[in-house]
Amino acid sequence: MAIWLHVNIRSGVPIYVQLVEQIQHALEVGTLSPGDSLPSVRELASELSIAPNTIVKAYNELQRMGLIESRAGKGTTVLGEAQQALRERQQDALLERLRGVVHDASQLGVSAEVLRTHFESAVGEFFPETQWQGDKQ
């Protein structure tokens, strides 16, 4: 299972960050599911030819994010709540992006009025139940 993980020592991205991002991505797309076990530090160090401490650091970070857990004798597994934890992170990131869009719009001279109208119409499109009676065609 370690095969889909790979690191690029020259990319300028810390190696442990590369591992965290790839495992996170694997959870998002379903390559990894709750209950799946991750390779041991030793296996992964050997497979990727990178220092074991770097893998420990990546696993610690994933554990801190609430995505995996390591137990003595049981190895490292994906937590049941991983997808929920990931979803919450994605939602936070998205709301942050929304702020960014509003900021950019204000800089580009889009009026609050226009922005609200577009926002409402987009909400109406994806949340049909919130539409007012009078809007329905």
Place this chain on the structure above:
Amino acid sequence: MNDYVAEMQQRSTGPSMSSSDIAIAIDHLTVSYGTSQVLNNLSLEVPTGSIFGFLGANGAGKTTTIKILLGFRRPTSGSARVLGYDVVSHHQEICQRVGYVSETNSLYDFLNIPQLCRLSRDLYRQWKQERVDHYIRLFALPLQKPIKQFSKGMKAQLALCLALGNDPDLLILDEPTTELDPVARQMFLSTLVKDVAAEGKTIFFSSHILSEVEAIADRVAVLHQGRIVLSEELDTLRDRQKMLCLIYEEQPPAEEITVLGRLPGVRALEREGRAVRLRVEGNTDTLIETIQARPYTLRDLQVVAVRLDELLLEYMKGENA
């Protein structure tokens, strides 16, 4: 106060509990040969389980440091502990638990491999011949030839095979791959990672080959003229500095270049016509906002990684000290 107590406990002889996560602890070490000071008040910690690259130009003091760690030389002042043992009072114990591969590989060169193994078996308490045989096969070393007919690279490989024979908790290597060709070097390094580090053992290796340090180490220290100028996790270094590449619509005036060079976080600046490259430390976002708010229009702005070997080279030259 507690720190002081802990320090005093560290100084007592024999391994202490608190030192189990530190494989090598060097404390204010100074070494002088006659009137010249080779190591100057050097302090360094190597965590257990790390792959620690010890970098420095020739003559920076790498080999002297290693000789101190193995008890071959005595400190002029300061102290060092290896696997919890004081290097002066417990050097016998250290030799039994540490594997050492030296730059010069002073093996008994009139012997062949089986003869040398028999000798080593008598010298070490926990000699594992099967392990040694495994590595000798891996490197395809000839069994019957006397060692004096070996190439320098083969001697380095043999030294590693023998160093692994007493199943050491710590492997100290002094420029182990200098004499190896690229193929042999790759095999040597991957053996270190897969068979030694992956088992939780600590590797401390001196080198001036930046690419190999970049490839396998998780921590690095740089020695420059007898002083430590950098001791850091490589992943932290990878993230520390970025290069901002700016392309302006028109060549910016000299005053603007001066302003850019003085912006907070800018460590270095290069310019070439309409292009300006800034070496930046810390948060790039605020800096980019500042630059975009300047009155000179940018055609392009890119953030790229700084090459780790370039950064380390600067430290080795003493430029970041």
